[in-house]
Amino acid sequence: MTVINTKLSIPQKTLLEAFRLMATAKSMSELYEENFKLVSKYVHATSRGHEAIQLALGMQLLPQDYLFPYYRDDAMLLSIGMRPYELMLQLLAKRDDPFSGGRTYYAHPSLKDPNKPKIPHQSSATGMQAIPATGVALGFWYREARALTKDYPLEKPIVVCSLGDASMTEGEVSEAMQMAVLKKLPILYLVQDNGWDISASAAEVRAQSAAEYAAGFKGLETRSIHGNDFFACYETLREAIATMRRERRPFLVHAEVPLLNHHTSGVRKEWYRDDLEGHLLRDPFPLFWQYLMEDGIASEAQLQEINARAQAQVKADFEAAQQAEDPSPASLYLHDFAPTSVTEEKGQRQPAQGSEVVMVDCALHAVEELLQKYPECLMYGQDVGMRLGGVFREAATLAQKFGKERVFNTPIQEAFIIGSTVGMSAIGLKPIVEVQFADYIWPGLNQLFTEVSRSCYLSNGKWPVSCVIRVPVGAYGSGGPYHSSSVESVLSNIRGIKIVYPSNGADMKGLMKAAYHDPNPVVVLEHKGLYWSKVKGTEAAKVVEPDVDYIIPLGKARIALAASKDRAAHDNTLFVVTYGMGVHWALNAAKNYPGQIEILDLRCIAPLDEEAIYTGAEKHGRVLVITEEPVNSSFAQSIAARIQQQCFKFLDAPVTTIGAANLPAIPLSEVLEKEMLLSAEKVAVEMGKVLGF
Numbered sequence: 001m002t003v004i005n006t007k008l009s010i011p012q013k014t015l016l017e018a019f020r021l022m023a024t025a026k027s028m029s030e031l032y033e034e035n036f037k038l039v040s041k042y043v044h045a046t047s048r049g050h051e052a053i054q055l056a057l058g059m060q061l062l063p064q065d066y067l068f069p070y071y072r073d074d075a076m077l078l079s080i081g082m083r084p085y086e087l088m089l090q091l092l093a094k095r096d097d098p099f100s101g102g103r104t105y106y107a108h109p110s111l112k113d114p115n116k117p118k119i120p121h122q123s124s125a126t127g128m129q130a131i132p133a134t135g136v137a138l139g140f141w142y143r144e145a146r147a148l149t150k151d152y153p154l155e156k157p158i159v160v161c162s163l164g165d166a167s168m169t170e171g172e173v174s175e176a177m178q179m180a181v182l183k184k185l186p187i188l189y190l191v192q193d194n195g196w197d198i199s200a201s202a203a204e205v206r207a208q209s210a211a212e213y214a215a216g217f218k219g220l221e222t223r224s225i226h227g228n229d230f231f232a233c234y235e236t237l238r239e240a241i242a243t244m245r246r247e248r249r250p251f252l253v254h255a256e257v258p259l260l261n262h263h264t265s266g267v268r269k270e271w272y273r274d275d276l277e278g279h280l281l282r283d284p285f286p287l288f289w290q291y292l293m294e295d296g297i298a299s300e301a302q303l304q305e306i307n308a309r310a311q312a313q314v315k316a317d318f319e320a321a322q323q324a325e326d327p328s329p330a331s332l333y334l335h336d337f338a339p340t341s342v343t344e345e346k347g348q349r350q351p352a353q354g355s356e357v358v359m360v361d362c363a364l365h366a367v368e369e370l371l372q373k374y375p376e377c378l379m380y381g382q383d384v385g386m387r388l389g390g391v392f393r394e395a396a397t398l399a400q401k402f403g404k405e406r407v408f409n410t411p412i413q414e415a416f417i418i419g420s421t422v423g424m425s426a427i428g429l430k431p432i433v434e435v436q437f438a439d440y441i442w443p444g445l446n447q448l449f450t451e452v453s454r455s456c457y458l459s460n461g462k463w464p465v466s467c468v469i470r471v472p473v474g475a476y477g478s479g480g481p482y483h484s485s486s487v488e489s490v491l492s493n494i495r496g497i498k499i500v501y502p503s504n505g506a507d508m509k510g511l512m513k514a515a516y517h518d519p520n521p522v523v524v525l526e527h528k529g530l531y532w533s534k535v536k537g538t539e540a541a542k543v544v545e546p547d548v549d550y551i552i553p554l555g556k557a558r559i560a561l562a563a564s565k566d567r568a569a570h571d572n573t574l575f576v577v578t579y580g581m582g583v584h585w586a587l588n589a590a591k592n593y594p595g596q597i598e599i600l601d602l603r604c605i606a607p608l609d610e611e612a613i614y615t616g617a618e619k620h621g622r623v624l625v626i627t628e629e630p631v632n633s634s635f636a637q638s639i640a641a642r643i644q645q646q647c648f649k650f651l652d653a654p655v656t657t658i659g660a661a662n663l664p665a666i667p668l669s670e671v672l673e674k675e676m677l678l679s680a681e682k683v684a685v686e687m688g689k690v691l692g693f
Helices: 012-034 051-058 074-079 084-091 130-145 165-169 171-183 210-214 230-247 276-280 284-294 300-323 329-333 359-373 398-402 414-426 442-452 505-517 581-592 610-620 635-650 670-676 680-691
Strands: 066-068 159-164 187-193 221-226 251-256 377-381 407-409 430-434 467-473 498-500 521-527 558-561 574-578 597-601 604-606 623-630 656-660
Touching: 012 051, 012 074, 012 084, 012 230, 012 284, 012 300, 051 074, 051 159, 051 187, 051 230, 051 284, 066 130, 074 084, 084 300, 130 159, 130 171, 130 187, 130 414, 130 442, 159 165, 165 171, 165 187, 165 210, 171 187, 171 414, 187 210, 187 230, 210 221, 210 251, 221 230, 230 251, 230 284, 284 300, 359 377, 359 398, 359 430, 359 505, 359 521, 377 414, 398 407, 414 430, 414 442, 414 467, 467 505, 498 505, 505 521, 558 581, 574 581, 574 610, 574 635, 574 680, 581 597, 581 623, 581 680, 597 610, 610 623, 610 635, 623 635, 623 680, 635 656, 656 680
Parallel strands: 066 159, 159 187, 187 251, 221 251, 377 407, 377 430, 430 467, 467 521, 498 521, 574 597, 574 623, 623 656
Antiparallel strands: 498 604, 558 597
């Protein structure tokens, strides 16, 4: 534990500004408590007891830095230049809340101000923020390795991730720190340790302190300090920050602080705390007051005047914030996505001199063309690097052509692979990442749902996450229970992401390009059984490769097979809605009903081309929805429900949905796999049933 008794060469102006800010933060906390019934409408926490470490950090950050505060860091926000009034607008969920427009909690900031450190959106910051923050630092590592630093100021940028000590037990914190030391990233993990989770004490739930835990990460330099001592905090952080700007390596600073207020407004300290008197003895405010007087920095009268002015400002700002406008109901619908520039199909789908290639090569070539053209494009994931180029060869030769800093392997950590795209995107990079199998995506869903999908909406449009997440999916060749899953039903319930699911090489290339140019997160589901057209009946996935300019707007379905023009509407024809492998089952099954089948290949799960679905349903009156997933509670079943609701009066038969058997997993045995999954033969039988209704 670092203890600094001698006063350092901190300018008087800096010390007095720190005192003013500490008085302001303290006054805000006290005012909120005095007005508890009013402000507790929306849950909040304050920095009371943590002010010294927070101010010592924020006052040393620069506009080029990236900051990831946690929910108790309102003093830190004051120290980077935010006004009490601005913070109170978020406290009261007002329209002009500068962070979220009234969408998220107090001290949950997202800021893109040229004169302040940048704050990308993050969730409630109980450890999950460590991955997006480390993603920014990884982005700096990439830019510096590739000399993409023309916009750098004289002092290199750093990243700060602020954490409560209780969040250190989250596995995602470990994933972040692993990458920080592996790549020697310029990130500071600031851990504020007040000895509590909510009602669980550190002794109950933590085996060691944050600094002791961090010692296991070789290359993560640590410091432990009394976080209520402004001088110790300022000097320790000054040393760490200067080293990071110069040497580009990670630090962790563990600061022990008192918790002088409630956990949050909804969990009151008097309900369970038995250590309040001891924590009050460590209050940083009277300690700092005493230091300033003893060293002759300011007289008691001067400090009283500064404190009184701070109290008056806080009171005035609170009165003004109460009078501010609430959000309009119409604003609810803004910023779920950032607008995309890709709105129409362009380029040549079938060039006259083109050669036929398999689907996996269309994907590979699309990524290669993007890497050739855009230096901000990079790719990473498990086994995509130089030795293998992906377990399906979907990234083959890319690392050799573009370098190991640009196409590289990651550890086995799906949460980091997905969540780091938040940070990468925030500094202007365009990451293409890969989850090796859909079955492995589950550890990454927290990041996808909590951080990636909500960033644009909860930052009020400031921080959309532009990334491509490639996910090989589907059953193929007795892959068994951990290499065969389909996951679109889970993903389609995550609002704020887009999902594409091509059934052939041309769509793969056009959709991959559109996904890259989309400013929002796009998941590309790539069926393993269609990669090489080795599965019987999937020859149609192999196509003449489109040209380099080919691009398809997301959310536009395509007729894969048209019914005969000789048949009138509702003349015993069937409209099939499907995607992925289902397209090929349907194409082969349709040979049993010449001219009677029309197949719509959705191509995108989200956004969904509802117009094409409803137009086909109304035209034909009989609809079959096909999925590879088990049917119950599936995305496919939701399509059927929409058709039933929107097109009921046009239907000649109930909308039918077919898919795999409703079982927990796809078995390894070829016999059992065949029994569980659909086939062209099974689809043909169902087509006959609907046509014969």
